[in-house]
Amino acid sequence: MSIRERVRAIFKELPSGVTLVAATKTRTVEEIQEAIEAGVKVIGENYVQEAAKKQMVLGRGVKWHCIGHLQTNKAEQAVRLFDLIQTLDSWKLAEELNKRAFKKGLILPVLVEVNSGREPQKSGVFPEDVLIFVEKLSRLSNLSVKGLMTMGPLTEKPEEVRPFFRLTKDIFTEIERKQIPGVKMQFLSMGMSDTWRIAVQEGANMVRIGTAIFGPRTTGQP
Numbered sequence: 001m002s003i004r005e006r007v008r009a010i011f012k013e014l015p016s017g018v019t020l021v022a023a024t025k026t027r028t029v030e031e032i033q034e035a036i037e038a039g040v041k042v043i044g045e046n047y048v049q050e051a052a053k054k055q056m057v058l059g060r061g062v063k064w065h066c067i068g069h070l071q072t073n074k075a076e077q078a079v080r081l082f083d084l085i086q087t088l089d090s091w092k093l094a095e096e097l098n099k100r101a102f103k104k105g106l107i108l109p110v111l112v113e114v115n116s117g118r119e120p121q122k123s124g125v126f127p128e129d130v131l132i133f134v135e136k137l138s139r140l141s142n143l144s145v146k147g148l149m150t151m152g153p154l155t156e157k158p159e160e161v162r163p164f165f166r167l168t169k170d171i172f173t174e175i176e177r178k179q180i181p182g183v184k185m186q187f188l189s190m191g192m193s194d195t196w197r198i199a200v201q202e203g204a205n206m207v208r209i210g211t212a213i214f215g216p217r218t219t220g221q222p
């Protein structure tokens with residue numbers, strides 16, 4: 001199947017109201033262009049440098065999301081490049097992004113990344129700390145919390161990730177109920193190529209798909 005056919009097949013199966021983010025790390029602009037022509041409206045990039053290069057060619061007719069770990073020293077570029085940061089995971093990064101957004105006179109939409117598996121080597125806020133973190137973020141003038149994102153642990157069987165999606169959805173609902181001023185729980189970003197169906201069943205309304213669109217990655221990071 002071509003990229004075009006795979007995108008169409010995913011759209012056909014994706015319930016309405018669920019946003020497809022094409023995870024495009026290591027993919028060429030030609031490959032991404034084909035996905036865009038098939039209807040992809042949101043590009044998820046992991047690295048600032050790579051996003052900058054591709055954006056010069058592809059432009060801002062599509063939305064650009066940051067889905068990789070973001071270093072504080074890349075905050076300025078990130079504010080310039082991305083329409084949504086899905087991976088806000090520390091107070092230090094929040095302060096830096098807020099400062100940069102203020103300087104540019106814009107409000108930056110962010111998702112808080114949840115380390116739902118509480119894995120030490122992974123970034124993201126531990127489940128028990130998310131609510132307090134979001135409350136703290138709500139006081140930053142130039143960030144706007146729009147929801148949560150999680151990866152979940154890499155598991156043998158896709159089904160094993162379900163409890164971590166469910167946990168993240170529960171946190172999402174809890175925060176929504178608190179009605180924190182300035183916080184709008186709009187997006188729950190969960191699920192990748194082999195887990196997106198499970199994620200959608202557990203309440204995701206945003207999925208990040210790479211391999212199932214572009215085929216196996218031959219270079220770069222997993």
Ligand SMILES: *Cc1c(COP(=O)(O)O)cnc(C)c1O
Nearest residue numbers: 023067192193208209210211212
């Ligand atoms: C690469 C990546 C994806 C997509 O993974 P696939 O298994 O290729 O679909 C989703 N989310 C993040 C954060 C990624 O880095």
